[in-house]
Amino acid sequence: xxxxxxxxxxxxxxxxxxxxxxxxxxxxxxxxxxxxxxxxxxxxxxxxxxxxxxxxxxxxxxxxxxxxxxxxxxxxxxxxxxxxxxxxxxxxxxxxxxxxxxxxxxxxxxxx
Amino acid sequence: xxxxxxxxxxxxxxxxxxxxxxxxxxxxxxxxxxxxxxxxxxxxxxxxxxxxxxxxxxxxxxxxxxxxxxxxxxxxxxxxxxxxxxxxxxxxxxxxxxxxxxxxxxxxxxxx
DNA sequence: TGCTTAAGTACTGTTTTGGAACTTAGTAGA
DNA sequence: TCTACTAAGTTCCAAAACAGTACTTAAGCA
Numbered sequence: 001x002x003x004x005x006x007x008x009x010x011x012x013x014x015x016x017x018x019x020x021x022x023x024x025x026x027x028x029x030x031x032x033x034x035x036x037x038x039x040x041x042x043x044x045x046x047x048x049x050x051x052x053x054x055x056x057x058x059x060x061x062x063x064x065x066x067x068x069x070x071x072x073x074x075x076x077x078x079x080x081x082x083x084x085x086x087x088x089x090x091x092x093x094x095x096x097x098x099x100x101x102x103x104x105x106x107x108x109x110x111x112x
Numbered sequence: 113x114x115x116x117x118x119x120x121x122x123x124x125x126x127x128x129x130x131x132x133x134x135x136x137x138x139x140x141x142x143x144x145x146x147x148x149x150x151x152x153x154x155x156x157x158x159x160x161x162x163x164x165x166x167x168x169x170x171x172x173x174x175x176x177x178x179x180x181x182x183x184x185x186x187x188x189x190x191x192x193x194x195x196x197x198x199x200x201x202x203x204x205x206x207x208x209x210x211x212x213x214x215x216x217x218x219x220x221x222x223x224x
Numbered sequence: 225t226g227c228t229t230a231a232g233t234a235c236t237g238t239t240t241t242g243g244a245a246c247t248t249a250g251t252a253g254a
Numbered sequence: 255t256c257t258a259c260t261a262a263g264t265t266c267c268a269a270a271a272c273a274g275t276a277c278t279t280a281a282g283c284a
Contacts, residue, residue: 040229
């Protein structure tokens with residue numbers, strides 16, 4: 001089954017995953033919940049490549065999870081902010097965080 | 113950043129995603145919570161290809177989220193069952209389900 | 225004019241995934 | 255005995271996604 005076919009699955013978990021279920025999307029949302037809102041911030045924080053980031057931001061905006069808010073007109077620049085729909089993912093984010101805290105201790109203090 | 117480097121990230125959400133954050137893993141876990149436990153059941157339910165399924169099951173077992181329980185010795189056959197660690201993902205699963213129910217209505221009643 | 229910042233795009237090569245067929249080990253039936 | 259069947263994977267190849275780096279655009283600044 002193709003990933004894209006999941007958006008109309010009977011199961012609400014599957015439909016949610018059709019938006020959030022890839023490697024990077026939830027990491028972007030984590031950054032949003034931490035208060036980040038700009039392209040360069042996401043790029044630096046998550047370490048993902050710029051072109052995947054651009055793609056994921058676009059999808060999240062299309063899905064109505066994030067919204068673009070212009071903060072500069074001269075060169076068009078946008079903040080990416082959580083919509084209400086996006087805000088409601090907070091409980092999910094917290095359950096994932098708590099599970100990670102409890103079950104996945106950091107093995108090495110600093111990155112390899 | 114490589115996906116595999118995420119397992120030692122400072123952020124517990126990132127560490128959780130290093131295990132669950134791919135396209136199919138949470139779908140397997142959903143099936144576990146629905147009571148499925150065998151390879152063929154997962155394959156049919158999720159529609160994923162068999163070799164990705166085999167890979168994900170192996171990873172989940174290595175991560176301690178699922179455990180293999182032999183139900184047949186003659187040809188070695190196993191049930192994949194949630195460990196306690198896996199059981200504790202139930203709240204996360206439910207928050208994702210609830211979000212999907214609320215925000216992602218099915219557009220077509222039957223699959224394409 | 226040239227340097228910097230923010231936000232992307234483009235190009236190229238490596239990984240991962242999707243789809244289908246094949247394998248293995250045992251069981252059941254003709 | 256030969257054949258088909260079941261469960262659980264494996265193997266192969268082509269297609270898609272990804273990582274890394276360089277490039278672009280549009281403005282501000284020295």
